[in-house]
Amino acid sequence: MSNSYAQPILRTTDLSAALQVVEQLLxxxxxxxxxxxxxxxxxxxCTLASVQKVLPDAEWWTREDERDGSSADGDDPSAHLPIVLRSTDTPEAVEPFLAAVADSPATVRWDFNAWPEAPEIGLGRGGARGAFVTLxxxxxxxxxxxxxPDHTVFVHVKQIEAMRAPWLAAQVGLHVIGDLVMAPD
Known part of the structure; x- marks a missing residue:
């Protein structure tokens, strides 16, 4: 299994504008x-309680190596802050999650079957570890x-299909604004 590669196409302080671009891509x-x-x-x-209401089954672990603690060990997350919290849920959880995290660093990644064909750049459908959008x-x-203080929308593609990222940005009236980077798993 290989990682996807991601390229930023929008940076804005307007979260609703970022979500609109995500919706256009989807x-x-x-x-x-x-x-x-x-x-x-x-x-x-306070943020932990709000996020747990939205994602009650989320996994978590301590961010700092010297402070062990995790949901897998049955620990109390409030005793181990700061923590990394991760979950998978439905699209309906996106807006409540974003409201709950407030000003905390967070990502939402939409993982789906495939990008459309891009015949003008010689690409067929793009999928299998290369079809994501991250906010x-x-x-x-x-x-x-x-x-x-702002928010960034990334499109994910296969490294071999790197030219799909600028093509996707153009489909929503934008262009790439940064380098193609390997995305974490």
Missing amino acids: RIADLQNLEVDFEAIISSN CVNVRDLDLKEPA
Whole structure:
């Protein structure tokens, strides 16, 4: 199994504008087998409680190596803040999750069957580890390491089909705004 590669196509302080771009991209995608993955760095009990209401079965673990703790061990997450919290849920959980994380660094990744054909650049349907959209909120990178006052939309493609990223951006009236980077699993 290989990683996808991601390229940013929008950076904005307007979360609703970022979600609109995601929706436009999803309209051209083959959404068969759609899954939505959620990840956040949680640093406060208030945010933790809000996120747990939206994603009650989320896995979590400590972010810092010296402070062991995880949902797998049955630990209390509030005793181990800051934590990384991750879950998979339905698309209906996206907006409640974004409201719950408030200003915490977080990502939402839509994983689906395939991108459409792009005959003008010589590409057929694109899928199998290369058909994702990620919205990074309050952070600039997919690894949740660069806090930011804005939000970034990334399109994911196979490395061998890197030219699909600018093509996808053009389909929603945008262009790529950064480098193609290997996405985390």
